[in-house]
Amino acid sequence: MSEEDGLCRYHSDASKALRKGYVAWNEALSGIPWKEYLNRVKTAQGTGQWVAEVIAMHETGDLE
Amino acid sequence: MKAPSYTLILCEKPDAARKVAAALAESRVSTMKIHGIEVLEFKRDGIDYVTCSAAGHLYKVSDSFPGRDSFPVFDLEWYPAGLVDKKASTTQRRIALIRSLAKNARQFVNACDYDVEGETIGGNIMRYACGEIERSALRARFSTLTSEDITASFHEAKVGAGQTLADAGRTRHALDFIWGINLSRVLSAAFNSSTSGYKTISIGRVQGPTLAFVVEREIEIRRFVPTPYWTVSGMFQKDGVDFKAPHARGKFSKRCDAEEAKNTCQGHQGVVSEMTKTVFKEAPPPPFNTGDLQREAYSAFGCSPSKTMRLAEELYLEALISYPRTSSQKLPQSIGFRRILSGLAKIPEYVVHAHDILSEPLLPREGGKSDKAHPAIYPTGELPRRLLPAQEKRIFDLIVRRFLSCFGGDAIRERTELGIDVNGNEFRVSSRVTLRPGWLKYYGKYENKPERNLPKLARGDLLTITRVECEEKLEQPPSRYNQGSLLERMEQEGIGTKATRAEMISTLSNRGYMAGDPILATELGISVFEVMAEYCPKMISVELTREIEKELDEVEDGKREGGEVISRAIRELCAEIEHLKSSEKGIGEELGQAATMATAQQSIGLCPVCKTGKLLVIRSRKTRKRFVGCSNYGNGCRASAPLPQKGWIKPTARPCLKCGWPVVCVGRRRYPWKLCVNVSCETKVRRRNAMQIV
Numbered sequence: 220m221s222e223e224d225g226l227c228r229y230h231s232d233a234s235k236a237l238r239k240g241y242v243a244w245n246e247a248l249s250g251i252p253w254k255e256y257l258n259r260v261k262t263a264q265g266t267g268q269w270v271a272e273v274i275a276m277h278e279t280g281d282l283e
Numbered sequence: 284m285k286a287p288s289y290t291l292i293l294c295e296k297p298d299a300a301r302k303v304a305a306a307l308a309e310s311r312v313s314t315m316k317i318h319g320i321e322v323l324e325f326k327r328d329g330i331d332y333v334t335c336s337a338a339g340h341l342y343k344v345s346d347s348f349p350g351r352d353s354f355p356v357f358d359l360e361w362y363p364a365g366l367v368d369k370k371a372s373t374t375q376r377r378i379a380l381i382r383s384l385a386k387n388a389r390q391f392v393n394a395c396d397y398d399v400e401g402e403t404i405g406g407n408i409m410r411y412a413c414g415e416i417e418r419s420a421l422r423a424r425f426s427t428l429t430s431e432d433i434t435a436s437f438h439e440a441k442v443g444a445g446q447t448l449a450d451a452g453r454t455r456h457a458l459d460f461i462w463g464i465n466l467s468r469v470l471s472a473a474f475n476s477s478t479s480g481y482k483t484i485s486i487g488r489v490q491g492p493t494l495a496f497v498v499e500r501e502i503e504i505r506r507f508v509p510t511p512y513w514t515v516s517g518m519f520q521k522d523g524v525d526f527k528a529p530h531a532r533g534k535f536s537k538r539c540d541a542e543e544a545k546n547t548c549q550g551h552q553g554v555v556s557e558m559t560k561t562v563f564k565e566a567p568p569p570p571f572n573t574g575d576l577q578r579e580a581y582s583a584f585g586c587s588p589s590k591t592m593r594l595a596e597e598l599y600l601e602a603l604i605s606y607p608r609t610s611s612q613k614l615p616q617s618i619g620f621r622r623i624l625s626g627l628a629k630i631p632e633y634v635v636h637a638h639d640i641l642s643e644p645l646l647p648r649e650g651g652k653s654d655k656a657h658p659a660i661y662p663t664g665e666l667p668r669r670l671l672p673a674q675e676k677r678i679f680d681l682i683v684r685r686f687l688s689c690f691g692g693d694a695i696r697e698r699t700e701l702g703i704d705v706n707g708n709e710f711r712v713s714s715r716v717t718l719r720p721g722w723l724k725y726y727g728k729y730e731n732k733p734e735r736n737l738p739k740l741a742r743g744d745l746l747t748i749t750r751v752e753c754e755e756k757l758e759q760p761p762s763r764y765n766q767g768s769l770l771e772r773m774e775q776e777g778i779g780t781k782a783t784r785a786e787m788i789s790t791l792s793n794r795g796y797m798a799g800d801p802i803l804a805t806e807l808g809i810s811v812f813e814v815m816a817e818y819c820p821k822m823i824s825v826e827l828t829r830e831i832e833k834e835l836d837e838v839e840d841g842k843r844e845g846g847e848v849i850s851r852a853i854r855e856l857c858a859e860i861e862h863l864k865s866s867e868k869g870i871g872e873e874l875g876q877a878a879t880m881a882t883a884q885q886s887i888g889l890c891p892v893c894k895t896g897k898l899l900v901i902r903s904r905k906t907r908k909r910f911v912g913c914s915n916y917g918n919g920c921r922a923s924a925p926l927p928q929k930g931w932i933k934p935t936a937r938p939c940l941k942c943g944w945p946v947v948c949v950g951r952r953r954y955p956w957k958l959c960v961n962v963s964c965e966t967k968v969r970r971r972n973a974m975q976i977v
Contacts (some may be wrong), residue, residue: 233506240508247511247537260508265759267507 226273226282230281234282289324289331291388291413292423293381293405295395297321298600299428300336303309303394306433307332308566318376324382329804333384337395339382342407343367344456346464352467355860357853359457359936361407378412380873385413392421392440397656399839402781403452418443419887424640426618426657428602429665447658447841454838454845455780458831458852462488465856466822470814470870474878477871484811484874485794488831489779489787491815491823494804496772497797498812499765501804507760513541517710517944518750519553519703524738525749528703528712548705553746556709557702564693567722568610568652570659571685573781574774576607576678579685581767583729584677587800588770588785604682608782609657610910611648614689618658620645623686624833626664633683636725647689649724661686666892684726691722699737703746712737725868763801795902799931799950811879814870819859827855887960888945890915892922898945898960900932911960924960941965 226234237260244256251259260266261274276282294300300323304312308325315322323334345367346356364371376828385391391413395405409417422444425436467485474484486494515530535541571579576595577588586594595607605618616621621641628637649659662683671679695718703710714737717723723730740746764772766788773784791797796808804812815823831852837843863870890896896915903910908928913920924944926932933948935957944961959966 225506229502231505233508236506236508240510242537243510249537249539263509263757263758265507265509267505269505270508 230269230273234273236267237273238272241244288389289333289387289913290390290392291384292332292334292392292394293408294334294336295401295404296337296338296600299394299396300334302428302600302602303433304332304334306428306430307437317380317381319376320381333388335381337381337404337408337479338374338377340364340371340400340404340407341378342411343371344453344460354472355465355857356468357461359460361411361453363411378408378838381408381412385416388413391416392423392437393420393445394423394425394436396606396608397422397424397426397445397448398606398782399448399452399455399780400608401457402448406446406449406452406788411865416445417449424656426879427605427663428600429663432663434977448840451835451839454848455835457845457849458835459488461847461849461852461895462822463490463854465860466491466819466863469860469867470811470874473863473867473871474874475871476867478875478878482520482878486811486815487787487790487823489773489783489828490791490794492771492776492825492828493773493787494791494796494808494812495816495823495825496769497791497802498804498809500761500764500811504760504763509757509759511755511757512536513537513538514754514756515541515544515548516554516752516754517548517703517705517748518752519710519746519846520749521738521740521744521746526712526737528701528710531702531709531711541753544708545751548708548751551706551748553703553705553710553748555701555740555742555744555746556704557700558740558742559700561698561700562718563696563698565696567648567688567691567726568663568685568695569648569652570614571612571652571654571682571690572650572659573608573685573772574610574784575612576660577770577785579729579768580678580681581765581770582731583681584674586674586678589789590674594675595682597675598679598682601667601669602663603667603679605659605661606657607660609654609660610652610658610781611654611659612652613654613658613791614647614649614661614686615658618646618975619664620690623662623664624690626666627662627683627687629666632680633687636687639724640687643690645690649689678828681729684729688722688726691725692719694721694723695719701737701740705748763803765801769802776825777832778825803931806877807874810874814873818863818866818870821855822859885933886914887911887947888938890920890922891938891943891961893918895922896920896922898922898924900926924962926960927958930955939964939966 227241240260241253241256244251257274257277273282294301294303300321304323304325305801307327309328310326312323312325315324320335325332329853341363341364342361344359345362346359362586363375365375391409393405393409397399406417409420419442421440421442423436423440425432457929466493469481469482470484470486475481498651498672502761513535515535516527518525518527530544577591580591581588582584592607595604598604598659624637624641627633628641660682671839696715698713698715700713701711714735716734716736720727770784773779777788784834795805796811797804810822821827831848834843834848838848886897886899886900890898890913893913893915896913898911899914901912902908909926911924911926931950935946935948937946938944939946939961940961942959942964943961944957944964946957948955949958
């Protein structure tokens, strides 16, 4: 455990990648709500295991 | 036993010993079994010969065992393998036999495989079992086990040939031992000091960087976020023939741009704005070396590199192919192209192709890589003396066809590239057809580039658009390594040798650092990599491993002393071991956490027998086979079940509806299936009974 969110290094990186991905999705779709984005990434083929775990934490409110 | 004055021939394997005896004997070969080990006797030119085999390494490098956990360890000796490794206990009998045969021998011939490993095996036996006669023994060097090659090699046998190979082999073994034993002991000590359990955490000189490749890829995959993109493609029609062409822009990163492109095409016709035809030659691929054969066998049949080598070894021992451990892509004239092709012409599958090639001048295509010891892998032209098992037959066919293709001319192909304009949008499509097959006649079945044909078109032609599609897609993470691509990466990075790379991949799987195919890094594998990357990154760096490989090559060429390379390795290791020792607590905790996670991941569900334990996937220490066992075994629960030995296994988190035992998902390549682990499950009993009735 090292990073500010109480996540390990790898999950923290996954969290950063998730936020960066939101910018790309928002631009690609000319706007997408955060929750819908999380839902689409969660069910998408190719989403990494750590990213899926970070999404689950967002959904349960463990992460803001 | 024979009277003094015979020549003792030492081969690497019993099959090779039989071939050597059969090739050289001018009398009947008499076979004896001494302590269960085969010894062959025969006469040639009035001289008695005795042939025996080593069956692998009879001597292994080790420390002088003061304590199994002490480190650093830098004092090494070569010991009889049985003293070092319990599994090699039968080697003692073999050493005793060779020692007794050596007492009465007047001359010695080392006829082990001519490469670093073979030279080390033979050299050590000559040195330690035959009484220091390594430098006076003759060396017979052959690349195939055909009678001609063996006889010629004995005529040309020289004293001291291959000495530098033996030096390089001994240096490599010593270096790998020092590296592996010290790093493994320091990691294991750290792990065992911070957990209640006992576990050996091992890492080797080539294993480290190889594990790094797999883990780095795993990390990339696990933190991958797919982003969307769109593709636009048009279905065009000309003279009743439909074909699809993608938009020249390829990927659209914004949906609005893709939709705009699609909308502007609606209701318009396409015009062929550009058409270029290129005729090009495609040269045949070079003949196989070890790596190329392993990769091609993996891509053609999904055969793992280590299995390919086992099968190729069988074919070599049958004298059907040349020595399969080679870096060379060269086919020298001296191997006798005409004789080989005439031999292959006697096999029905190749008769037409062989005659076809024999009618032209025989000039094979070669690749750039060479090997001082052996040429590229080629068929010997001998006929199989038994019905080859299916897997051996496939590898044999691959090698024969690759060899034949080297004599085929270039394939002539035509590529047509088409540009289609639709209201300012450009679509591009290309086709490829073979005009003259050349080498593809022989190797076409393994050449998997599909042909694509387009209708006859000319510049300015109008095309009807039947449909324009806009498709949303997602970027995908990089692919996991498979055994073939990992082997290729190791080869590209210059780590390991042609003989050891496949084995290294198996070792990493056996250690539990990676699993499955495509290869997944396990939690333990990631953790070992993390520890190494944090505390001693140099030990898993490709650069250091590559540098040492280069130095070992120089030992092989006689340009450097083996001791010099070992001294350098010791210097590097000493510094790193000190660093690791000073961080023992942190390392132990990190590895301990990973081991706990790994155990949790192995659990496939609750035990339906004791209702409190967990059913775990366990690998037997004795047989290395995996099975399901209960975590309450120590408390008397004997619930267990067999498991398929191949493919990955994942829990499904649902019990079997019939018996309540956990259901697992078993997968190998693309076809996973679900399996209730209970061997007495009602569903299985019913199926078994049904099969018996049939």
